Amino acid sequence: MANRFLVTAALPYSNGRLHVGHMAGAYIPADIYVRYLRAAGRDVKFICGSDDNGGAIEISAFKEGVTPAEIVSKYHTSQEASFRGLGISFDVYGGTHTLGYTTRHNQISQDFFKTIHDKGYFSKRTDKQLYDPEAKRFLADRYVTGKCHYPDCGYEKAYGDQCENCGRTIDPLLLGNPRSVLTGASVEVRETTHWYLKLAQFQEPLKEWLSKKTNWRPSVVNFSLGQIKEGLPERSMTRDLSWGIPVPLDDPDAAGKVLYVWFDAPIGYVSFTSTLLERSGGSPNDYERYWKDSDSKIVHFIGEDNIVFHALIWPAMLMAEGTFQLPDQVVANSFLNIKFPGAEEEKISKSRGTAIWIEDFLNEYDPDPLRYYLTAIAPETARTAYSPEDFLERNDSELVAALGNFVNRNISFTHKYFEGKVPAVGERDDVDRAMLAECQTQADKVAEEIEGYHFKNALGEMMKLARAGNLYLDQKKPWSQRKESMEACGTTINVCLQVIRTLAVIMEPFLPFAADKVATMLKLEPAARGWSNAAQELPAGLELAPAEMLFKKLREETAKK
RNA sequence: CCCGGCGUGGAGCAGAGGUUAGCUCGCCAGGCUCAUAACCUGGAGGUCGUAGGUUCGAAUCCUACCGCCGGAACCA
Numbered sequence: 082m083a084n085r086f087l088v089t090a091a092l093p094y095s096n097g098r099l100h101v102g103h104m105a106g107a108y109i110p111a112d113i114y115v116r117y118l119r120a121a122g123r124d125v126k127f128i129c130g131s132d133d134n135g136g137a138i139e140i141s142a143f144k145e146g147v148t149p150a151e152i153v154s155k156y157h158t159s160q161e162a163s164f165r166g167l168g169i170s171f172d173v174y175g176g177t178h179t180l181g182y183t184t185r186h187n188q189i190s191q192d193f194f195k196t197i198h199d200k201g202y203f204s205k206r207t208d209k210q211l212y213d214p215e216a217k218r219f220l221a222d223r224y225v226t227g228k229c230h231y232p233d234c235g236y237e238k239a240y241g242d243q244c245e246n247c248g249r250t251i252d253p254l255l256l257g258n259p260r261s262v263l264t265g266a267s268v269e270v271r272e273t274t275h276w277y278l279k280l281a282q283f284q285e286p287l288k289e290w291l292s293k294k295t296n297w298r299p300s301v302v303n304f305s306l307g308q309i310k311e312g313l314p315e316r317s318m319t320r321d322l323s324w325g326i327p328v329p330l331d332d333p334d335a336a337g338k339v340l341y342v343w344f345d346a347p348i349g350y351v352s353f354t355s356t357l358l359e360r361s362g363g364s365p366n367d368y369e370r371y372w373k374d375s376d377s378k379i380v381h382f383i384g385e386d387n388i389v390f391h392a393l394i395w396p397a398m399l400m401a402e403g404t405f406q407l408p409d410q411v412v413a414n415s416f417l418n419i420k421f422p423g424a425e426e427e428k429i430s431k432s433r434g435t436a437i438w439i440e441d442f443l444n445e446y447d448p449d450p451l452r453y454y455l456t457a458i459a460p461e462t463a464r465t466a467y468s469p470e471d472f473l474e475r476n477d478s479e480l481v482a483a484l485g486n487f488v489n490r491n492i493s494f495t496h497k498y499f500e501g502k503v504p505a506v507g508e509r510d511d512v513d514r515a516m517l518a519e520c521q522t523q524a525d526k527v528a529e530e531i532e533g534y535h536f537k538n539a540l541g542e543m544m545k546l547a548r549a550g551n552l553y554l555d556q557k558k559p560w561s562q563r564k565e566s567m568e569a570c571g572t573t574i575n576v577c578l579q580v581i582r583t584l585a586v587i588m589e590p591f592l593p594f595a596a597d598k599v600a601t602m603l604k605l606e607p608a609a610r611g612w613s614n615a616a617q618e619l620p621a622g623l624e625l626a627p628a629e630m631l632f633k634k635l636r637e638e639t640a641k642k
Numbered sequence: 643c644c645c646g647g648c649g650u651g652g653a654g655c656a657g658a659g660g661u662u663a664g665c666u667c668g669c670c671a672g673g674c675u676c677a678u679a680a681c682c683u684g685g686a687g688g689u690c691g692u693a694g695g696u697u698c699g700a701a702u703c704c705u706a707c708c709g710c711c712g713g714a715a716c717c718a
Contacts, residue, residue: 094718135718210716221716242717253716300647307646308715317716342718389715415647416712457666458655463648464711471654471667478667482680490677497676538656541665555682560675574676634678 082532083409085370085377086125088115089350090169091387092132095156095176096141099163100436101467102417102429105455106384110412110536112169113456114380116590117531121612126371129164130175130182130353131157134325135342136221142324143216143263149324153178163439167448168593175353177345178324185365186352190345191329193402194318198330202401203276204315205334210273211241211253215266219321225268228257273321274334280313283397287313290396290407296533300385300462301413305392313393318344347395350381351405378409385415412534415460420468437467449592450476450632456591459537473635484547485595485631488584490554491577492602492628498563503578504571505621513576516553517616519546520583524615527587543587550580578603578625579618586615595631602626 090111093099111127118125133153142149157176164171175182197203211220222241229239230251240262241253253259259268288309291302318341319328325339351372358367371377381391391411399405419435420426429436442451454472457479458465495501509517523546530539554577562570582603589596589610600610602625609617 092718096718132718136716137718219716223717240717304646304714311645314715320716341716343715346718385712386714386718390718394715418711465654468654474667477678481678483666486677486680488677490681492677494676541656544666551681554676555674558674558676563676628677630678632678634680 082123083376083378084124085374086115086118086123087350087354087371087377087379088118088125088127089379089381090127090129090171091381091383092130092177092346092349093160094135094137095131095133095153095160096138097156097431099160099439100429101419101439101442101451101455102436103384104167104439104451105417105459105467106414107382108164108169109167109452109455110414110459110534111382113536113539113590114382114412114531114534116170116593117528117612120586120589120610121528126354126357127170127172128175128350128353128357129169129171130173130349131160131177131179132342132346132349133157133176133178134339134345136320136322136324139322139324140224140263150178159440163443166443167439167452170593173353173357175349175356177349177352182353182356185356186345186349187326189352189355190326190340190348193348193398194340194344195329196403197278197398197401198276200401200403202279202282203318204279205274205276206315207272207274209254209270210321211259211268212271213261213264213266213268215264216261219271219273220261220263220268222251222253224262225253225256225259226262227259230255230257275317275319275338276328276330276335277315278318278394278397278401279315280394280397281315283400284309284313286400287393287396291392294410297410298413298462298534300415301388301392301411304388308389308393313397316394317341343390343394344398347390347398372405375406377406379406380410380412381408382412383414385413388413410534415462415464417455417458417460418464418466420466420471422468422470426466437469446635447594447633449594450480450635452591452593453480453540456536456540461535461537476632476635479544480592480632481634483544483551484584484588487547487550487554487577488581488599488602488631489628491550491574491581492625494559495574495578495625496628498567499571499574501625501627503619503621503623503625504575505568506575507568507572509572509576512553512556513572516549516576517579517618519549520580521616523549524583524587524612528612531590540591543584543591546580546584546587550577550584553577553580575621579616582617582619583615586610586612592631598629598631602629 088111091107115125115127138149138152142152157179161174177186211225213220225241226238229236239251241251261268291305294302319338320341322339326345328335328338351368354371355365355368359365383391396407399407418426419429427435454475523542526542527539530542557573559570559573585596585599585605
C-alpha cells in the first residue's frame with residue numbers, strides 16, 4: 082500500500098442544500114476511507130470544496146434577483162455546515178469562487194487551459210447556438226423549450242435536450258417555436274466560437290489505462306469503456322457566461338467567455354490542495370508531492386452522475402496537460418432512491434419534495450446513526466433506497482441493541498462489580514483466547530474491506546465483532562461466574578473490555594462520535610487509537626470513566642416497552 | 643430500436659462453477675438477567691425471473707425470452 086494519499090470527494094455545486102443522497106454517494110464513503118488511512122498512519126489529505134462557477138448558478142441568481150456571489154456564499158456556508166455536522170473530516174473545504182481560494186484556483190485553472198491550448202489539444206470552432214435576446218445570453222439546451230421535432234410526437238413542451246413526452250434526445254436547433262425558459266422570449270440562432278477538447282486523441286490511452294483498472298468497480302470501468310467504444314466527441318471547454326474564470330487567451334474571440342465549469346471544477350481539487358499546504362506552512366507548489374509524485378495515490382469519490390467526468394474527461398485533461406499523474410482510483414456509488422411509508426420507491430427530487438435534507442436531519446437526530454445507515458444501505462453496486470422506517474429500525478436493532486448494548490453492559494458491569502477498574506487477567510481458556518484473537522482478525526478484515534473500497538462489508542465486519550462479543554459474554558455468563566469465582570468473572574470482563582478497546586478503533590471510521598465516547602470511557606490516548614494498536618490490551622487496574630450511552634433508541638414503541 | 647445494470651426465503655442484501663445457498667432485520671418457540679425489554683439458542687420460510695444449452699457438477703458460464711431501472715456527457 083502506498084504511503085501518501087490524496088483523497089477527494091466530489092465538489093458539491095453551490096446552488097442548493099445537501100441531502101442524504103449526496104452523503105451516501107460520495108462523502109460518507111470518502112470520510113470512512115480517510116479516517117481509516119489516518120488511523121493506519123498514512124499521510125493523507127482529504128480535499129473538498131464547493132463548485133461555484135457556471136451557468137446554473139448564474140441562472141439561479143437571475144431567477145432570484147440576487148448576484149451569483151450571494152447564491153454561492155449562501156450555499157457554500159450551508160453545505161459546509163452539513164458536512165461538519167456529520168463529521169466529514171475534510172482537511173480543506175475550499176470553493177472555486179470562495180474567498181481565500183479563488184485567486185489560486187483561477188490561476189491554476191488558467192495555466193492548465195493554456196498548457197493544453199499551447200499543446201494543440203483544443204480545436205477552435207464556430208457553431209450555431211440559441212440565444213435569448215431578452216436575457217442577453219446564450220442558453221443551455223435545457224433552458225429552451227418548444228415543440229418536439231419528432232413528427233410522431235410533436236409535444237409542445239419539449240426541452241432543448243430531451244422531450245419529456247417521447248423521451249428522445251432533442252436537437253435544440255430543430256425545436257418548433259423555440260422559447261427561453263428563463264424569459265419566455267423567442268430565441269434566436271446566433272453563432273459563437275468555442276474551444277473544444279479533442280477527446281478522440283485520448284481514446285486509446287484512456288482505454289489502455291482503464292483496462293488495467295481491475296480493482297475499480299465494474300460499473301465505472303464498463304461504462305467508461307462503453308463510451309470510448311462509441312467514440313468520444315470533441316467537447317467544448319468554454320462557455321458564453323459571465324460567472325466563471327475568464328478564458329486566458331489573447332484572442333478577440335475569447336473575450337467575454339469563461340471556462341466550462343467542468344473544466345475548472347476538478348482543478349479545484351488541485352488548487353485547494355495547494356492552498357491547504359501553503360497554509361500549513363509550505364509552498365504553494367507543495368501540492369505536487371500529492372499530484373505529481375508516483376509515491377502518492379489519488380483517489381476520487383463521486384456519485385454515478387460524475388463518472389464521465391472523472392473517468393474520461395478529467396483523465397484526458399491530465400494527459401493533455403502532461404505533468405500530472407492520473408487517478409489511481411475512482412470510486413462511484415449509484416444514486417440513492419427514497420421510500421416513504423406507503424409510497425413507491427422513487428428518486429430523490431427537490432421539486433417533488435422527496436429529499437431528506439441534512440440540516441433538517443441533524444435537527445432531529447445524531448450524525449452517527451445516519452452514517453451507519455447510509456453505509457449499511459450504500460448503493461455500491463446498484464441503486465438502493467433510503468427508508469425512514471428502516472433507518473429507525475436499524476438504529477434500534479443494530480446500533481443500539483448489538484453494538485451500543487455490548488459496550489454498555491460491560492462498562493456497567495465493571496463499575497458495578499470491579500469498582501470501575503479493568504479486572505486482572507486470571508487464567509484464560511481457549512474461549513477467551515479465541516475471542517481475543519478475533520479482535521485482531523476483525524480489525525484486519527475491516528482494514529482489508531476498506532482498502533478494497535467495500536465499505537458496506539467493512540461495516541459488517543466491524544459489527545461482527547460486537548456480535549461475537551455478545552455471544553462470548555453469554556457463553557461465559559460473568560453474572561453467574563461472579564458467584565463462584567471473582568477471578569474467572571474478572572477474566573471474562575477483562576476480555577470483553579479488550580473487545581471494546583478494539584471496537585473503539587475499528588468503529589471510528591464509521592461512527593466517529595461514538596468512537597470518541599468509547600475512547601473516553603477507556604481513557605485511550607490518541608496514539609492508542611491507531612489501527613496497528615487496535616488489539617493492544619488495556620492494562621489491568623485502569624480506571625474507566627463512567628458509562629455513557631453510545632446511541633439512543635429512536636422508535637417510540639421500542640423505547641417505551 | 644440500440645446500449646448498460648438488475649431480477650436469490652416476508653423485507654433488505656451477500657455469494658459469480660464444486661461440501662447441507664449465506665448474512666442482517668422481521669416472525670415463532672425457548673433460555674438468561676450484566677445491559678438502552680437489550681443479549682443468547684433453536685425453528686419455520688428459497689425449485690436463486692422463465693425456457694433451453696455447456697459441464698462430472700451452475701444463482702454462478704452461454705443463448706433466447708419476460709419484467710424492472712437507467713442511458714449520464716451544454717441537467718454541474
